[in-house]
Structures are given as C-alpha cells and as structure tokens.
Amino acid sequence: MLSAHRLELVMKGVLWLTASVVLIIPVMMAYDLMINGFSTLSLEFLVSEPRNSGRAGGIGPLIISTGLILFVCLSVVIPLGITCALYLSESVEESSASGKRISLVLDILSGVPSIIFGLFGYVFFAQVLGFGFSILSGGLTLACMALPLFVRLTEQSLRHSPSSYRQAAEALNLTHVGFIFKILLPSSATGIAAATIVATGRALAETAVLIFTAGYVTRQPESLLDSGRALSVHIYDLAMNVAGGTKPAAATAIILVMFLILINGLARYLSKRWLPR
Amino acid sequence: MKRICTVIASLMIAISLAGCSQSSSEKLVLTGSSTVAPLVAEIAKRFEALNPDVRIDVQTGGSSRGVNDARKGLADVGMVSRGLKVSEADLRTNTIAWDGITLILHKDNPVQSLSKNHIVDVYTGKIKNWKDLGGVDSPIVVVNKAEGRSTLELFLKHFGLKNSEVNADIIIGDNQQGLKTVEGNPLAIGYVSIGAAAYEAENGASIKLLPVDGVQATLKNVELGVFPIARPLNLVTTENSTPLAKRFIEYAQSQDVGDLVQEQFFIAANANK
Numbered sequence: 001m002l003s004a005h006r007l008e009l010v011m012k013g014v015l016w017l018t019a020s021v022v023l024i025i026p027v028m029m030a031y032d033l034m035i036n037g038f039s040t041l042s043l044e045f046l047v048s049e050p051r052n053s054g055r056a057g058g059i060g061p062l063i064i065s066t067g068l069i070l071f072v073c074l075s076v077v078i079p080l081g082i083t084c085a086l087y088l089s090e091s092v093e094e095s096s097a098s099g100k101r102i103s104l105v106l107d108i109l110s111g112v113p114s115i116i117f118g119l120f121g122y123v124f125f126a127q128v129l130g131f132g133f134s135i136l137s138g139g140l141t142l143a144c145m146a147l148p149l150f151v152r153l154t155e156q157s158l159r160h161s162p163s164s165y166r167q168a169a170e171a172l173n174l175t176h177v178g179f180i181f182k183i184l185l186p187s188s189a190t191g192i193a194a195a196t197i198v199a200t201g202r203a204l205a206e207t208a209v210l211i212f213t214a215g216y217v218t219r220q221p222e223s224l225l226d227s228g229r230a231l232s233v234h235i236y237d238l239a240m241n242v243a244g245g246t247k248p249a250a251a252t253a254i255i256l257v258m259f260l261i262l263i264n265g266l267a268r269y270l271s272k273r274w275l276p277r
Numbered sequence: 278m279k280r281i282c283t284v285i286a287s288l289m290i291a292i293s294l295a296g297c298s299q300s301s302s303e304k305l306v307l308t309g310s311s312t313v314a315p316l317v318a319e320i321a322k323r324f325e326a327l328n329p330d331v332r333i334d335v336q337t338g339g340s341s342r343g344v345n346d347a348r349k350g351l352a353d354v355g356m357v358s359r360g361l362k363v364s365e366a367d368l369r370t371n372t373i374a375w376d377g378i379t380l381i382l383h384k385d386n387p388v389q390s391l392s393k394n395h396i397v398d399v400y401t402g403k404i405k406n407w408k409d410l411g412g413v414d415s416p417i418v419v420v421n422k423a424e425g426r427s428t429l430e431l432f433l434k435h436f437g438l439k440n441s442e443v444n445a446d447i448i449i450g451d452n453q454q455g456l457k458t459v460e461g462n463p464l465a466i467g468y469v470s471i472g473a474a475a476y477e478a479e480n481g482a483s484i485k486l487l488p489v490d491g492v493q494a495t496l497k498n499v500e501l502g503v504f505p506i507a508r509p510l511n512l513v514t515t516e517n518s519t520p521l522a523k524r525f526i527e528y529a530q531s532q533d534v535g536d537l538v539q540e541q542f543f544i545a546a547n548a549n550k
Contacts, residue, residue: 037527049474052319052540053315053316053318053540053541054315069342118325125353133306133334133336155532206281211336211337212338215336216318216335216336216337217318217334217335217336219332227334237311237315237337237401239453240311240450240451240452240453240454241311241314241315241451241453242315242453242474243314243452243453243456243473243476243477243542244476244477244480245453
C-alpha cells in the first residue's frame with residue numbers, strides 16, 4: 001500500500017509532468033516556426049504582394065483581406081451573439097423546454113465540422129445570395145460558425161453575474177433595460193471579451209471554410225465583394241501545394257500568431273476599461 | 278450600444294459602396310485543381326499587368342470542382358490536372374503544361390530501383406518487408422493519395438491497379454504532404470510530382486526519386502515525352518466560352534509564360550513542339 005505521503009508525492013509529480021507537457025507544446029511550436037520563418041520576416045514581407053506563388057514577396061494584401069474577413073465576421077457575431085445570449089439569460093429559464101431546445105441547437109451547431117459550414121456558405125452566401133467568392137461571403141460564413149460558440153460563452157458569463165446585482169437593481173427600482181445596459185453588460189465585459197477572443201481564434205484558424213467562400217485571390221481587395229486570401233489559407237497553400245514554400249509559410253504563421261496575441265491583449269484592455277469603477 | 282450601431286451602419290455603407298465600385302472592367306473566374314492554381318494565378322497576374330481593364334480571380338478546390346464549375350457556369354474556365362474522362366467529353370481541353378509523377382523513397386533507404394511488378398506487389402500488400410526488395414528488415418510504409426486526386430488516378434492507371442486493391446498505411450492529400458511524409462519516415466514509399474520532388478531533393482530534403490520502367494525521373498525526360506507517368510495540366514471550357522476566356526487560354530499556352538511554368542516545376546505545353 002502506498003502511504004498517504006507517497007501518494008501525494010506521486011500525484012504532485014504527475015501534475016508537474018502534465019503541466020510541463022502543456023507548456024512544452026507551444027514552446028516547441030514557436031521554436032519550429034522561428035527556425036523556419038524568422039529569416040524571411042521583414043518589414044518588406046509585411047507590406048509587399050506575394051510573388052512566385054508566395055515563395056517570394058510578402059503578405060501585405062493578405063493581412064488586409066484577413067482583417068476585413070474578421071471585421072465582417074465580428075460585426076455580425078458580436079451584436080447578434082450578445083442579443084441572443086441576453087435573450088437566453090434574461091428571458092428564458094435554463095430548465096424550460098425552449099431553453100433546452102435552444103441550448104441543444106447551439107451545442108449541435110458548435111460541434112458541426114467546419115467544412116460543412118464552408119459548403120453551406122459556398123451554396124448560400126456565394127451562390128443563392130450572389131455574393132460570389134468574396135470577403136463578405138467568407139466573413140458571414142465564419143460568423144455562422146463562430147456564433148454558437150460565442151453565444152454559449154457570453155450566456156454563461158451573463159448567467160454568472162452575481163444575483164446581488166439584480167436584487168440591488170430591483171431594490172433601487174431600476175428598469176430591466178437600464179439594469180442590462182448599466183450593470184449586467186459592463187460587469188460581464190471580461191467574459192464577453194473572452195468569448196470574442198475565442199470566436200476570433202476560431203475564425204483566424206479556419207482554412208477549409210475560407211477556401212470555399214473568401215477564396216484564393218492574392219490581390220489587394222478593393223471592396224468587401226472582392227475575393228481575398230486569408231493568412232490561414234496562404235499558410236495551407238504554401239505548406240501543401242508549393243514546393244519551397246516552407247519558409248514563407250512559417251513566416252506567415254508567425255504573423256498570424258502575433259495577430260492573435262495582439263487581439264487577445266486588445267480585448268483584455270478594452271474589457272477592463274468597460275468595467276465599472 | 279452606440280458603438281455597435283456605428284459598426285453596423287459602417288458595414289452597411291461599406292457593402293453599398295462595394296456594390297457601386299464594381300467597375301465596368303471585364304472579369305474572368307477560374308476554379309479547380311490545387312496543383313494548377315498557383316501556376317495559373319501567376320499567369321493571371323502577368324495577363325492583368327498587360328490588360329489593366331481585366332481582372333482574373335483564381336480559386337482552388339480540386340479538379341472535379343473545376344469540371345463542375347465550368348459546366349454550371351460558376352467559372353469561366355476550369356482547371357483540371359489530368360486528361361478529361363469520357364464522361365467529360367462535353368468540355369474542351371487546353372493543355373498549358375505537363376507534369377510527371379514518380380515514386381519516392383527516403384534518402385537512407387538502400388533500395389535504388391523497383392520494377393513495375395515490385396511496385397504493384399508493394400501497393401497491393403503482397404510484399405510487406407523491405408528485405409524482400411534488398412533493403413533493411415523492416416515493414417514497408419505505403420503512402421497512397423486520397424480518393425479523387427488526379428495523381429492517384431494516374432498512378433493506378435499506369436500500374437493497372439484499382440484503389441480498392443491498394444493496401445495503404447498512410448493516405449495523404451496534397452503533393453507537399455507526400456514529400457514531407459516520406460522525408461519523415463525512412464521506411465515509407467510514396468508518389469509525387471517530379472518537379473517538386475526534384476526541387477526538394479536538391480534543397481536538402483531527405484528523399485530520392487526512383488526511375489519508373491527504367492526511365493530516370495527528371496523533368497527533362499518528361500519534356501522529351503519518354504517518362505511513362507505524365508499528366509497534362511488543362512484549362513477546360515464549355516463550347517460557348519467568352520472571348521476573354523479564349524484570349525487568356527491562348528496567352529497561358531504561349532511562349533510568354535514559359536518562365537512561369539518553369540518556376541512552378543512543370544514543363545510548358547509547347548516545349549517539345
């Protein structure tokens with residue numbers, strides 16, 4: 001039999017091991033990217049157009065395309081998602097029939113493989129609505145994909161707002177709308193920001209969806225109806241289709257990761273500022 | 278809330294502006310093979326530079342999609358990285374380049390060449406160990422292409438195999454994935470585009486190209502037309518294609534883009550004419 005002390009030591013070791021494995025994976029990934037991509041990185045790389053299928057040149061227009069796709073996606077996801085989450089947390093009982101039904105639909109949607117959303121977007125936005133291969137189609141399809149996740153996370157953070165806030169608001173005879181805008185939303189801002197980061201991460205990482213909707217064109221987009229290649233699609237194409245594309249693929253990946261970290265920081269900063277003092 | 282309203286309002290304005298800014302310029306859309314797309318995208322860039330009023334959008338998604346989109350009119354021109362099938366005779370093909378396919382092994386593998394029968398036996402699982410082929414005493418890792426890939430169809434056709442007979446350990450998609458898989462596994466055998474494989478091998482990748490039917494796997498031999506597994510890279514259109522599409526296809530087949538074809542490690546269609 002293991003003594004309690006020994007068991008404790010073993011468990012401690014196991015926990016340390018798992019924690020360090022979790023830490024090692026991103027470090028290894030960053031190391032690999034840096035080894036392959038760092039020599040290619042330069043200011044020139046950030047602003048110039050890709051040449052020779054991306055082996056030379058840069059990723060300037062692709063950064064703009066990615067930014068626009070994300071902009072379209074988030075400007076649909078955030079207002080629609082917060083409204084939907086508010087409805088779920090304020091008007092529907094979690095255990096009621098309609099509450100359960102909506103939760104089930106959201107859970108199923110967030111588990112659907114992204115290629116299904118890609119094919120849906122390709123048929124619905126690109127063909128039926130006639131947006132074609134465009135940043136608009138891509139952004140809207142990503143929005144469909146990220147929305148369920150965003151609603152779920154936002155709803156949870158709204159539900160976790162302390163009930164004492166609600167009681168105090170009622171004691172002060174605040175209207176429901178006043179309570180939502182002045183107290184509930186600001187106090188859940190950190191959670192909403194976290195949900196936005198997760199949705200952004202999912203959108204930026206997506207490749208399959210965007211090949212079918214936003215497309216493959218590397219030209220600088222002039223409008224939301226132009227096709228534009230996202231950074232993730234570029235990385236995929238360089239790594240899978242272009243001989244000699246490993247270095248620019250890694251360099252593009254470094255930029256994409258930095259993009260994510262930047263958005264992460266920005267969202268944290270904004271949510272802190274929104275918090276009531 | 279105000280901020281959200283601003284965002285929505287600006288989005289609406291952006292969309293409506295986008296609608297207006299669609300100028301009168303001519304537009305050409307190509308979709309299809311992911312092998313052909315990088316080449317055609319480069320050709321398109323040069324064509325655009327010569328014809329400033331023309332805009333060409335190149336999309337990818339696979340040869341089958343190229344055929345479908347060209348038929349349905351979703352694309353003006355489809356890109357197909359193989360010859361057309363009998364069932365696709367309604368389309369017109371225009372070959373812009375040639376590509377060869379060869380078998381590759383890890384550099385450290387002592388096996389130098391394999392006969393046609395050996396390759397068939399390896400892929401059907403009759404030979405399972407490298408020692409039967411003069412190599413080390415270890416199991417062979419067979420790398421095959423995913424269903425629907427043009428390279429797969431070409432490979433099966435040359436060796437007289439059916440995909441259901443192939444006993445694969447790893448199924449891969451794109452060309453570079455095949456190269457990376459074999460590079461990372463000294464016991465693997467796979468097949469990929471010659472040009473890309475030769476380039477990677479010259480640049481330090483741990484792979485070697487096997488001759489097929491005794492013919493060395495070089496781009497030169499594809500160009501001479503003596504390499505046994507070659508495929509055309511085609512642009513396909515329906516009977517009634519637009520004048521712009523015709524102009525672009527003519528340009529893509531001309532000498533003016535020979536250097537671009539070479540940069541993508543293919544053989545220009547007019548090289549041996």
